[in-house]
Amino acid sequence: MMSRLAAAASRPAEISFEVDGRILSAPQGEPLATALAAAGLLQLRHSPRNGAPRGAFCFMGVCQECAIHVDGVLRQACMTPVADGMVVELRGVP
Ligand code: FES
Numbered sequence: 001m002m003s004r005l006a007a008a009a010s011r012p013a014e015i016s017f018e019v020d021g022r023i024l025s026a027p028q029g030e031p032l033a034t035a036l037a038a039a040g041l042l043q044l045r046h047s048p049r050n051g052a053p054r055g056a057f058c059f060m061g062v063c064q065e066c067a068i069h070v071d072g073v074l075r076q077a078c079m080t081p082v083a084d085g086m087v088v089e090l091r092g093v094p
Contacts, residue, residue: 017035019088020089030082032078033076045065045067045068045090059078068088
């Protein structure tokens with residue numbers, strides 16, 4: 001029998017998603033920016049102005065620095081929960 005504390009501390013199931021052809025895993029529903037950072041992917045795109053590397057900064061949907069293509073649509077990685085089978089493209093985003 002599972003204790004109330006153990007039940008409250010349980011984590012969501014791990015799901016798999018693809019980033020530039022690489023298969024990663026993360027707890028279902030974790031913010032995509034967090035899952036990418038946990039995998040060591042901190043540079044998400046380049047500045048369209050000067051080509052400088054950019055990555056998630058505010059983690060709350062304000063700065064737009066985490067804009068990447070998710071399933072072919074430009075999305076904010078910090079506001080997008082990871083989902084099984086999700087396809088993420090870091091290459092090609094300015
Ligand atoms: S990290 Fe700022 S909008 Fe996503």
